[in-house]
Amino acid sequence: MRHALREAELAYQLGEIPIGAVVAFTATGQVIGRGHNQTEQLRDVTAHAEMLALTAAANHLGNKYLHDCTLYVTVEPCVMCAGAAAWAQVPRVVFGAPEEKFGYRRHGQLLHPRCELVTGVLADECAALMQRFFAERRK
C-alpha cells in the first residue's frame, strides 16, 4: 500500500484527485503495474488509477487475467474499477479509505466471486490525502 500511496501523491502533485494503485504478485510483493488517477490530464474518465494499474500489469504479464496478483488502491474502487478487477479475475483487492458516495460497495458485490477483500489498510493516510486535496480545492 505504500507504493499505492506514492502513486496517489503523484496524482496530488499533478492536481488530480489523489488516488493511486498498484498491482503486485501476492506471493512476493513484486509490483508489476502502477497507476495514478489521470482523468484530468488525459481528459478521460476511464483513466482511474486502478484501470491504469490493471492494464499495466496485464501488459507486463502478457495475460489479461491477473490470477496471482493483489490490487492495492488507496481508496475504495468505483463501479467501473471493481468491474475491471472482476474481469481480470483479480483474487485479492486491498483498499485504504472507504468511499461512501462513489465506492462500488453500495451497489453490492461487484468484485469476482472468489475475490478476497481487505479494507482499511493505511486508511488514515489515504483519506488524509483526499481531504487535503478537496479542502484546497474549496478555497
Add this chain to the structure above:
Amino acid sequence: MRHALREAELAYQLGEIPIGAVVAFTATGQVIGRGHNQTEQLRDVTAHAEMLALTAAANHLGNKYLHDCTLYVTVEPCVMCAGAAAWAQVPRVVFGAPEEKFGYRRHGQLLHPRCELVTGVLADECAALMQRFFAERRK
C-alpha cells in the same frame, strides 16, 4: 446502431467476442468515437468496445464529459462500461441485445441518474452475431 454493428462485425472477424460501440452527437448523429471489443488482441480486460469508444470520443472533444452524446452499443454494457458511461455523464445510452449474465442491469441502476436508456434496437442482429460467435467457438 448500424455503425456499432459494423464495429461488432470487425470484432467477430478478429476472433473477439463480437461487441461494437460508437459515440455520436445526439442532435446530428455524427460519430465521434468508435470501438470494437479488443480484449484478446490487447490482452486487456479494459479494452471493451464501449471503453474504447468513450475514450475516443473524449479525445475527439478534448473533454471527458460527453454531454451532447449518445452511446450506442450492440449488447447491454457490463458493470465496468456502465460505470464509465456514468463518469462521462453520457445522457443517452442505446443498446441492442440484453445480456442476462454480464449486463449491468442485474446490479441496479449504474448509469448516470439523468441518463435516458433505450434498449432492443436491432436486438436480433446484435444477438445473432453473438450466438454465431459462441456456436462456432463451441465446435
